[in-house]
Amino acid sequence: xxxxxxxxxxxxxxxxxxxxxxxxxxxxxxxxxxxxxxxxxxxxxxxxxxxxxxxxxxxxxxxxxxxxxxxxxxxxxxxxxxxxxxxxxxxxxxxxxxxxxxxxxxxxxxxxxxxxxxxxxxxxxxxxxxxxxxxxxxxxxxxxxxxxxxxxxxxxxxxxxxxxxxxxxxxxxxxxxxxxxxxxxxxxxxxxxxxxxxxxxxxxxxxxxxxxxxxxxxxxxxxxxxxxxxxxxxxxxxxxxxxxxxxxxxxxxxxxxxxxxxxxxxxxxxxxxxxxxxxxxxxxxxxxxxx
Amino acid sequence: xxxxxxxxxxxxxxxxxxxxxxxxxxxxxxxxxxxxxxxxxxxxxxxxxxxxxxxxxxxxxxxxxxxxxxxxxxxxxxxxxxxxxxxxxxxxxxxxxxxxxxxxxxxxxxxxxxxxxxxxxxxxxxxxxxxxxxxxxxxxxxxxxxxxxxxxxxxxxxxxxxxxxxxxxxxxxxxxxxxxxxxxxxxxxxxxxxxxxxxxxxxxxxxxxxxxxxxxxxxxxxxxxxxxxxxxxxxxxxxxxxxxxxxxxxxx
Numbered sequence: 001x002x003x004x005x006x007x008x009x010x011x012x013x014x015x016x017x018x019x020x021x022x023x024x025x026x027x028x029x030x031x032x033x034x035x036x037x038x039x040x041x042x043x044x045x046x047x048x049x050x051x052x053x054x055x056x057x058x059x060x061x062x063x064x065x066x067x068x069x070x071x072x073x074x075x076x077x078x079x080x081x082x083x084x085x086x087x088x089x090x091x092x093x094x095x096x097x098x099x100x101x102x103x104x105x106x107x108x109x110x111x112x113x114x115x116x117x118x119x120x121x122x123x124x125x126x127x128x129x130x131x132x133x134x135x136x137x138x139x140x141x142x143x144x145x146x147x148x149x150x151x152x153x154x155x156x157x158x159x160x161x162x163x164x165x166x167x168x169x170x171x172x173x174x175x176x177x178x179x180x181x182x183x184x185x186x187x188x189x190x191x192x193x194x195x196x197x198x199x200x201x202x203x204x205x206x207x208x209x210x211x212x213x214x215x216x217x218x219x220x221x222x223x224x225x226x227x228x229x230x231x232x233x234x235x236x237x238x239x240x241x242x243x244x245x246x247x248x249x250x251x252x253x254x255x256x257x258x259x260x261x262x263x264x265x266x267x268x269x270x271x272x273x274x275x276x277x278x279x280x281x282x283x284x285x286x287x288x289x290x291x
Numbered sequence: 292x293x294x295x296x297x298x299x300x301x302x303x304x305x306x307x308x309x310x311x312x313x314x315x316x317x318x319x320x321x322x323x324x325x326x327x328x329x330x331x332x333x334x335x336x337x338x339x340x341x342x343x344x345x346x347x348x349x350x351x352x353x354x355x356x357x358x359x360x361x362x363x364x365x366x367x368x369x370x371x372x373x374x375x376x377x378x379x380x381x382x383x384x385x386x387x388x389x390x391x392x393x394x395x396x397x398x399x400x401x402x403x404x405x406x407x408x409x410x411x412x413x414x415x416x417x418x419x420x421x422x423x424x425x426x427x428x429x430x431x432x433x434x435x436x437x438x439x440x441x442x443x444x445x446x447x448x449x450x451x452x453x454x455x456x457x458x459x460x461x462x463x464x465x466x467x468x469x470x471x472x473x474x475x476x477x478x479x480x481x482x483x484x485x486x487x488x489x490x491x492x493x494x495x496x497x498x499x500x501x502x503x504x505x506x507x508x509x510x511x512x513x514x515x516x517x518x519x520x521x522x523x524x525x526x527x528x529x530x531x532x533x534x535x536x537x538x539x540x541x542x543x
């Protein structure tokens with residue numbers, strides 16, 4: 001028997017294969033461009049329409065009565081920050097807590113139920129969430145408030161944060177947990193100081209994803225935060241939000257308000273990008289190089 | 292100082308599958324005891340029963356009694372309390388990836404509520420010295436993450452981490468299987484020194500290693516302890532035919 005009888009003749013790479021290879025690389029690049037294009041187009045158009053109306057007055061003054069030129073959205077900018085602050089304060093701990101439960105304790109039927117409910121909640125239209133917050137907070141308080149708006153947005157944040165936290169914790173190898181158990185560290189302490197810490201950057205990504213998503217929400221705020229044409233820092237009073245202000249101004253018949261709506265949209269998107277970038281940089285400085 | 296280990300009628304289960312059958316064994320204090328046997332014979336399961344790591348796996352269950360010194364492992368002792376006295380080194384080096392070298396070694400103290408920083412500094416240096424790693428890392432204790440070290444260094448870091456909580460027993464589950472011969476040599480040397488202060492139980496696939504580091508050797512097969520004796524006896528004049536077949540390389 002010939003010693004070479006098992007050897008296979010691998011043919012040289014044909015022209016057709018080389019062309020296919022190039023074509024596939026090209027298609028992959030093209031899809032990237034197609035995905036990024038709308039984002040840049042939206043941003044560019046916002047800058048084009050909005051930048052002209054952004055000035056000091058826009059950022060520092062409250063809206064002027066209809067017909068009077070000038071005025072700004074300062075109250076809505078602060079209102080948005082307050083409402084998002086309340087939403088994050090409520091939504092992030094609950095979301096991370098639920099995620100920890102699902103990853104570390106919820107490997108059972110009850111956990112499956114929570115996962116299912118969480119996924120359904122993620123798909124509930126945001127206006128329905130607004131109605132829930134209306135029923136939970138507004139009806140009880142007997143008036144609209146930033147608190148009600150914050151609750152509505154918090155409810156929307158929880159499922160996203162819970163599911164990403166769960167996924168990120170599951171990525172932490174069991175060996176890391178065992179290392180901590182082996183040192184006599186309790187399970188709870190291991191979860192907080194070892195597992196969650198190892199997964200920090202992924203968990204933060206989930207939180208920022210949820211934050212960015214609700215930051216632009218309008219529908220759940222319509223009958224919770226309601227909006228306000230004046231300064232208000234009391235979280236128990238109706239409060240303006242950028243998204244609400246944009247909505248009100250965009251459907252109005254006044255050119256001046258249309259221009260301000262564009263400017264408001266630009267400010268909102270810059271605020272969201274700024275917040276996400278700031279958190280990213282803060283986290284990067286907080287963790288060790290090479291980790 | 293190390294303490295002895297007494298195992299009586301130990302049975303271990305994963306769900307309905309029994310993986311250890313009536314193990315009886317006495318480990319002498321301040322000696323190294325090696326456990327050998329083919330893959331899947333239960334030696335890792337056995338060592339994980341000694342510090343109750345076995346029960347972290349869902350559906351896992353243990354019957355029988357284990358005493359570590361005067362401590363009854365499965366009767367009236369909490370798992371966390373026990374594990375502070377029984378250190379463990381795992382097969383694959385598993386330093387905490389987001390922590391510096393220093394924090395890795397200090398983790399056992401800090402996470403258990405020990406706060407005296409000066410004392411922690413001392414313990415970290417002593418533990419790293421004990422694991423023969425101090426001179427290699429002393430300049431980058433806070434700068435480098437534990438995960439940035441080489442495999443052999445990582446394993447010695449894990450040994451230092453285990454030593455820092457000052458256990459009486461050190462369990463090593465194939466500590467050299469992921470390491471090159473030079474790192475393996477260093478760790479074996481280390482085991483020799485550690486014996487003076489700790490009782491060591493080491494699982495190994497490498498029979499030469501067992502012969503080099505351990506005074507006593509146990510041979511496991513299919514979840515049963517076939518033979519347990521002085522290392523020399525097990526390797527040169529075993530009393531069971533199956534042990535002889537295994538150590539002479541006829542199967543396994």
